[in-house]
Amino acid sequence: MDDILRALAGAVLQAVGLLAVAPLLRGGIKKMKARMQTRKGPPLLQGYYDLAKLLRKETVRSEVASWVYALGPRLYFAAAVAATTLVPVLIAAAPLEGAGGILGLVGILALGRFALAAAALDTGSPFGGMGSSREMTIAALAEPALMLGLFTSALAAGSLDLGAVVRSELVPGVLFRPSDILALSGLFLVLIAETGRIPVDNPATHLELTMIHEAMVLEYSGPDLALVEWASALKELLYITLLIDLFVPLGIATTVAAAPLALSAAAWAAKVVVFGVVITLVETTNAKLRLFRVPELVAVSLGLGFIGLAIRFL
Amino acid sequence: MTPNVVILCAAGMLVSAFLMVGQKSLFTTIRLYGAQSLLLATVAVIMAISDHRPHLFVMATMTTVLKGFVIPLFLMRVVDRIGIHREIEPFLNVPTSLLACLGLTVVGYRVSTGFPEGTVGVTHHVLGVGLSTLMIGLFLMVTRKKAISQVLALLTVENAIFLVALGITSGMPLVVELGIFFDVILAVVVLGVLVRRIVDRFESMDVSRLSKLKG
Numbered sequence: 419m420d421d422i423l424r425a426l427a428g429a430v431l432q433a434v435g436l437l438a439v440a441p442l443l444r445g446g447i448k449k450m451k452a453r454m455q456t457r458k459g460p461p462l463l464q465g466y467y468d469l470a471k472l473l474r475k476e477t478v479r480s481e482v483a484s485w486v487y488a489l490g491p492r493l494y495f496a497a498a499v500a501a502t503t504l505v506p507v508l509i510a511a512a513p514l515e516g517a518g519g520i521l522g523l524v525g526i527l528a529l530g531r532f533a534l535a536a537a538a539l540d541t542g543s544p545f546g547g548m549g550s551s552r553e554m555t556i557a558a559l560a561e562p563a564l565m566l567g568l569f570t571s572a573l574a575a576g577s578l579d580l581g582a583v584v585r586s587e588l589v590p591g592v593l594f595r596p597s598d599i600l601a602l603s604g605l606f607l608v609l610i611a612e613t614g615r616i617p618v619d620n621p622a623t624h625l626e627l628t629m630i631h632e633a634m635v636l637e638y639s640g641p642d643l644a645l646v647e648w649a650s651a652l653k654e655l656l657y658i659t660l661l662i663d664l665f666v667p668l669g670i671a672t673t674v675a676a677a678p679l680a681l682s683a684a685a686w687a688a689k690v691v692v693f694g695v696v697i698t699l700v701e702t703t704n705a706k707l708r709l710f711r712v713p714e715l716v717a718v719s720l721g722l723g724f725i726g727l728a729i730r731f732l
Numbered sequence: 733m734t735p736n737v738v739i740l741c742a743a744g745m746l747v748s749a750f751l752m753v754g755q756k757s758l759f760t761t762i763r764l765y766g767a768q769s770l771l772l773a774t775v776a777v778i779m780a781i782s783d784h785r786p787h788l789f790v791m792a793t794m795t796t797v798l799k800g801f802v803i804p805l806f807l808m809r810v811v812d813r814i815g816i817h818r819e820i821e822p823f824l825n826v827p828t829s830l831l832a833c834l835g836l837t838v839v840g841y842r843v844s845t846g847f848p849e850g851t852v853g854v855t856h857h858v859l860g861v862g863l864s865t866l867m868i869g870l871f872l873m874v875t876r877k878k879a880i881s882q883v884l885a886l887l888t889v890e891n892a893i894f895l896v897a898l899g900i901t902s903g904m905p906l907v908v909e910l911g912i913f914f915d916v917i918l919a920v921v922v923l924g925v926l927v928r929r930i931v932d933r934f935e936s937m938d939v940s941r942l943s944k945l946k947g
Binding site: 594595596597598599600603711713714715717718721722724725728729732 | 735736739740742743744746747750751754755756826827830831833834837838841842844845857860861
């Protein structure tokens with residue numbers, strides 16, 4: 419009983435903590451991107467201001483919208499929050515480790531995406547339909563790539579549990595393998611595709627011919643929109659944390675005590691910043707790909723994941 | 733620590749070769765080749781330190797300067813001067829090429845276990861990655877239409893051979909490597925001139941047009 423309570427407390431703390439930090443990551447990337455283009459950019463905390471503003475507004479929904487439309491953002495948000503409980507962040511064990519491993523994580527994220535895509539179709543507006551069709555096209559390719567990359571790490575650990583994978587990589591003297599690099603490159607491309615960054619999608623545009631994620635959520639406003647935005651930011655942070663866990667877990671705490679936890683938090687924050695900088699560099703140095711070229715990019719990540727998995731056996 | 737960095741850089745070379753297959757911009761391909769050469773130089777430096785083979789430092793320096801910067805800049809200038817269409821047009825489309833390269837990587841890795849040194853530890857991975865990169869380079873050479881991208885494929889193959897040599901013998905004698913270097917430089921210069929001649933004659937870099945009669 420005590421164990422269950424402790425696990426639940428850990429899960430709640432971790433979810434709340436990540437929710438609190440997530441808008442900061444988006445703001446940081448936006449700011450860095452603006453600085454690289456010699457603009458001043460919005461303030462770092464703009465994400466929080468936006469969320470506060472949206473949450474205070476009244477809900478406006480289309481007259482033809484059904485319950486699917488209202489359920490979409492809620493389920494999307496809930497799925498993102500639920501996914502955080504399966505990923506180790508500061509301690510080398512996920513809060514709800516018994517609840518599910520890699521497959522559970524991928525499934526929960528897919529559920530959220532499905533809910534949002536279905537909701538976008540609900541009102542029957544052309545934009546929503548176009549957006550969800552595009553999102554699903556990319557997701558259908560990115561999801562297997564994500565699975566292959568995750569399996570490459572899971573194979574070394576001999577477990578589908580993310581906590582077990584992290585712990586197996588902390589064992590001293592573990593030799594680095596080429597398959598790790600291949601899987602990391604593949605998963606990084608998945609991260610770009612899934613979080614809607616350039617060169618796959620442009621998060622800063624509302625141009626109808628190019629937008630993917632934004633087209634899906636175009637009709638939402640007020641608290642509904644706030645939920646979607648917040649969940650997207652959380653998902654981005656979650657993917658980065660996942661990459662950190664699988665490939666650079668160095669510094670993560672193995673015991674629950676103040677000193678290792680503080681060190682682990684600092685290491686985690688530093689690694690997130692590094693990933694943020696890399697994403698910014700990718701976004702500023704690349705042009706957005708034509709939509710029909712995006713599957714080719716995702717195919718590359720699928721290929722990298724496959725090779726990573728294949729050469730594990732050779 | 734040392735074997736980890738070697739494996740990291742070697743695997744990075746394989747990733748860069750794979751990215752060359754997966755995208756179509758000529759300039760990005762040239763930059764990827766430069767990055768690949770820098771990774772190779774890093775491998776050479778680490779091997780020089782850990783195996784105490786000082787002549788590898790010479791090779792690393794030359795690799796960095798020539799293959800990392802001079803050759804990519806030269807190729808970019810050739811492309812700029814000719815003013816050609818900057819997209820690669822392969823004979824095979826990208827997904828098919830990627831699938832073929834997946835198979836080639838598996839073959840390369842499998843073949844590497846046939847070497848007596850190639851079954852365990854760092855050598856296994858370096859050899860496997862080197863042979864896979866070699867195969868991908870050969871594949872690029874036969875499936876690309878533009879003369880410049882064929883030159884790049886040749887250079888990738890040369891990088892891969894260098895990596896395999898590092899993996900098996902921890903470096904060939906200095907004289908041999910210097911010879912290879914001058915060969916590569918000469919090849920790039922000659923091919924650069926040749927490419928311009930092809931463009932002058934045929935108003936295109938497409939080598940598949942070379943077999944047509946002119947009259």
